Amino acid sequence: MGNSTFQEVVFTGPASSLAHVRKSLESAGIRCRSTKPKRAEGLVRVQREDGEPARTCIRNSPPQHGRVIEANEAAWLRCPKCEAALSLGVRTCAVCGEDVADPHGF
Numbered sequence: 001m002g003n004s005t006f007q008e009v010v011f012t013g014p015a016s017s018l019a020h021v022r023k024s025l026e027s028a029g030i031r032c033r034s035t036k037p038k039r040a041e042g043l044v045r046v047q048r049e050d051g052e053p054a055r056t057c058i059r060n061s062p063p064q065h066g067r068v069i070e071a072n073e074a075a076w077l078r079c080p081k082c083e084a085a086l087s088l089g090v091r092t093c094a095v096c097g098e099d100v101a102d103p104h105g106f
């Protein structure tokens with residue numbers, strides 16, 4: 001299974017917090033992927049249907065740093081055309097080439 005099914009961003013934070021969140025989600029039976037932080041913050045993604053259970057799980061066992069990404073905010077991290085997961089601050093969808101410049105950076 002590729003990363004493309006893990007489209008829902010549920011958390012952003014530093015590497016230490018990503019590990020904590022991944023552990024919490026995995027012990028709750030929720031599969032996830034995390035991006036390796038290039039600078040400071042990384043993202044944790046789950047499958048679309050696991051979005052809300054994952055957010056609840058993270059809130060129940062919050063890591064020291066980072067924050068939950070709410071559904072409305074997560075929607076900005078999907079391409080409006082093809083629904084591919086977008087990286088923070090990208091201007092063009094890597095999959096379909098759609099211009100996603102504004103307001104995806106936050």
Ligand SMILES: [Zn+2]
Pocket residue numbers: 079080081082083084093094095096097098
């Ligand atoms: Zn796209």
